[in-house]
Amino acid sequence: MVNLFKRQHGHAAILFVMMIPVLFGVFVLGTDGARAMQDRARLDDALEAASLAIAAHNDENKEPDDSSASGGDNEESIVGTGSNVNKRIAKAYIGQYMTDMDDIAEINIERMECNTSSGPACSYDGDSSDPLFFQYTVDAKTKHSSWFSGDVSLGDSFNVASQSTARKYQNETVDVVFVADFSGSMRISWTINTKDKPCSYYSDFDSYFDDGECKAKKYKGVLGVIKSVLGTLDKYNNKLSSNTNNRNTASFVPYNNFMQKEYDVDCDYLRYKYEIRKEKYCRRHYCSETSIEYTSVDYPETISGLWDYTGECYNEREDFHMVIPEEESTDSLITSVWNNISDFYPGGYTASFQGVIKAAQVIKAKPNDKKLIIVLSDGDDFGPIYGGDDGESEKIAETLYSSPYNMCDKIIDGLEATDEIEAKIAVIGFGYDYDINDNVGLTLCAGAENVYQAGSFEEIRTRILQLIVEEIGHLK
Numbered sequence: 001m002v003n004l005f006k007r008q009h010g011h012a013a014i015l016f017v018m019m020i021p022v023l024f025g026v027f028v029l030g031t032d033g034a035r036a037m038q039d040r041a042r043l044d045d046a047l048e049a050a051s052l053a054i055a056a057h058n059d060e061n062k063e064p065d066d067s068s069a070s071g072g073d074n075e076e077s078i079v080g081t082g083s084n085v086n087k088r089i090a091k092a093y094i095g096q097y098m099t100d101m102d103d104i105a106e107i108n109i110e111r112m113e114c115n116t117s118s119g120p121a122c123s124y125d126g127d128s129s130d131p132l133f134f135q136y137t138v139d140a141k142t143k144h145s146s147w148f149s150g151d152v153s154l155g156d157s158f159n160v161a162s163q164s165t166a167r168k169y170q171n172e173t174v175d176v177v178f179v180a181d182f183s184g185s186m187r188i189s190w191t192i193n194t195k196d197k198p199c200s201y202y203s204d205f206d207s208y209f210d211d212g213e214c215k216a217k218k219y220k221g222v223l224g225v226i227k228s229v230l231g232t233l234d235k236y237n238n239k240l241s242s243n244t245n246n247r248n249t250a251s252f253v254p255y256n257n258f259m260q261k262e263y264d265v266d267c268d269y270l271r272y273k274y275e276i277r278k279e280k281y282c283r284r285h286y287c288s289e290t291s292i293e294y295t296s297v298d299y300p301e302t303i304s305g306l307w308d309y310t311g312e313c314y315n316e317r318e319d320f321h322m323v324i325p326e327e328e329s330t331d332s333l334i335t336s337v338w339n340n341i342s343d344f345y346p347g348g349y350t351a352s353f354q355g356v357i358k359a360a361q362v363i364k365a366k367p368n369d370k371k372l373i374i375v376l377s378d379g380d381d382f383g384p385i386y387g388g389d390d391g392e393s394e395k396i397a398e399t400l401y402s403s404p405y406n407m408c409d410k411i412i413d414g415l416e417a418t419d420e421i422e423a424k425i426a427v428i429g430f431g432y433d434y435d436i437n438d439n440v441g442l443t444l445c446a447g448a449e450n451v452y453q454a455g456s457f458e459e460i461r462t463r464i465l466q467l468i469v470e471e472i473g474h475l476k
Contacts, residue, residue, distance in 0.1 A: 039098065043098060046093045046098060050089060051165060054138060059086050061082050061086055078106070079105065079107075081108045090140060102145055102157065107140045113132070136165065137165045138163065139161065143159055173246040173370065173472065175371045176373075179254075182255060183255075184347050186346040190432065192207060193456030194214045218430070223344070229468075251324045253359045256351070257351045259358045261321060266314055269358060270386075295386050297396055306414065319347065349382055349384070351381055352375060356375065375427040375428070378430055402441075429451070437451060
């Protein structure tokens, strides 16, 4: 018995020595595993905050090679998809939450325009009456060094990945006024970016093929875009509760070098001053004085009459005019607006200030607390107003929009008469060889941050809907 006991001496030590690697492996995996789980939870929180911030910013999410959407900062060092500005937002949030990461391995950001959803998936259904929302999905992967390396650990490093989704919905009502350039240049054709859609899809634009490209007259394309937006606003209105009196409203204010109040009636919203000057003319030894009448824009009077001056109007045949639905009308926006503008035809020169002044008067009388003026421009202000040269409109526009008159700032101040009202002027530029950012007048009017370049009719539509949701949306 004693010998048997002696033979078993040391077994516990041997078993302990044999268990040490196993116990150490459990310790290593438990330590790094717990750390990985903690990092995953932190990344979940970071991406939830980042997706909400990205949805609130509501960037178009164009790829980094498009500097117009990137916000200027280069984030190309981050592998993945999405615009630079969105990557920058995501990177900032990840950096704040992930304090022990080595690097961000990948960031992918997807933006979708939707009105139907099933769980996290969403799509856009043209026949749906559900409200529009923009969905942003952010997924990211971060790289971390292991505290322990070797075969029994997670390796020298490990990755943590997560994903989060946020949506921006419409939940209020808005007054929208489309201020559309209807000068002669709008008769020029412009290529439609058809992407995956056939040219026949753009039948509302009177689309046609030419030299292998799908094209449409610019004014037809703009009218088609407005029809689509009006249809979307009608669907919003149909979803509103019957116990609210407010509805989304829309008006159409086209302009050339004047404002067409109605068929055959042009209106000029500028005020003028007239001076009689005596000028001396001399020829050889003979001199005489001649009285000459000078006409010039009275800028202070034009600004002071922004809200009450109905314009100096005269008969002049134009094939378009402004359309402002009556407040008590129960007709759809398609009926009250589109059916009245579908046959309009552009002509004349370009004076954006005529349209902006009238749009301000129109939208001030509308009922909603959110007010949005959208200027659709295909070129610089151009042409004479009161007998000047072709650069007269551009000079007047830049003078009205800049200091000391700052007409658009005064319009916003006048619209925001109470704390509840929020107003905004946005400009969308489009067309061949036209960079809206070079339009000094309209950039001064709206502010550079509210000026957008569109490369297709579809981009115009997307930007308009984005502006609407941006003003009156909520996050989820």
